[in-house]
Amino acid sequence: MANLKEVKERITSVVSTQQITKAMKMVSAAKLRRAQDKIIQMRPYSQKLTQILNNVSAASDGAADIVFAEKREVKNVLIIPVTSDKGLCGAFNSNIMKAVNLAIARQFADKNITILPIGKKSFEAFKKRDFNMVSDYSQLFLDLTFEKVRNAAEFAMNAFIAGEYDQVVLVFNEFKNVATQEVVVEQFLPMAKDDTAEEKMPDTDYILEPSRKYIIEELVPTSLKIQFYKAVLESNASEHGARMTAMDKATDNAGELLKELRLMYNRTRQAAITNEILEIVSGANALGGK
DSSP: OOHEEEEHHHHHHHHHHHHHHHHHHHHHHHHHHHHHHHHHHHHHHHHHHHHHHHHHHHEEEEEEOGGOOOOOOEEEEEEEEEEEOOOSSTTTHHHHHHHHHHEEEEEEEESSEEEOOOOOHHHHHHHTTTTTEETTTTTTGGGGHHHHHHEEEHHHHHHHTTTOEEEEEEEEEEETHHHHHHEEEEEEESSSOOOHHHHHSSSSOOOOOOHHHHHHHHHHHHHHHHHHHHHHHHHHHHHHHHHHHHHHEEEEEEHHHHHHHHHHHHHHHHHHHHHHHHHHHHHHHHHOOO
């Protein structure tokens, strides 16, 4: 049985750890609120913009003349994994790595893969592997703004138009609630055609001003950048939710461990006192016998 000093030191250590996990949970909760507000406000705008684009495309010639919808033989693939800069968020980052590895093994096994990591954890994971890497945007979360995310989106869009990549894929955690984040592997480019757009579109004649071509040229890049930004915001909210949940569980586990350690401490202390009493009684009996 451990001595009292060792048990007491362990209790002190666990108490300190529990205080840290409680503080981290509170910090994550505050950050989650702000991140959650951003993504909740972004979703309706993104969905409506996509709906307008689909309706305009379906109302005329579809996506045949949209450069970002050009489909070609897939040889070069750009994969964009979105992770966090920090750990202590459960399986948040490892789930992204697993999804990327699975996609490479199943869908892109014979393709030329380039990784554009967003987040320090994905950068660190893939820099050790034999992949081409674009690391210019790995630190977006240090100062998350639309302007910086837009630059990353424009890089992928321009590289697709230039023919450097035939397909661009986003891998990120979609925020469901505090305890649930769902890994999404989403084709960013070429734009996926919405086959239900014509069915959902009301029987209405559209008047397009100044022209359909101008509207498409303006709407498509904007829609893609918003889609990219939305994915990053989803990941940001998911990260704080995952960390809050992980720290909450860590705090609970520390509490359970403290109960066991305090019980052990009391038992050890009781055993020590009992031994001292026995020694005193034995000594007294020995002296009385003389």
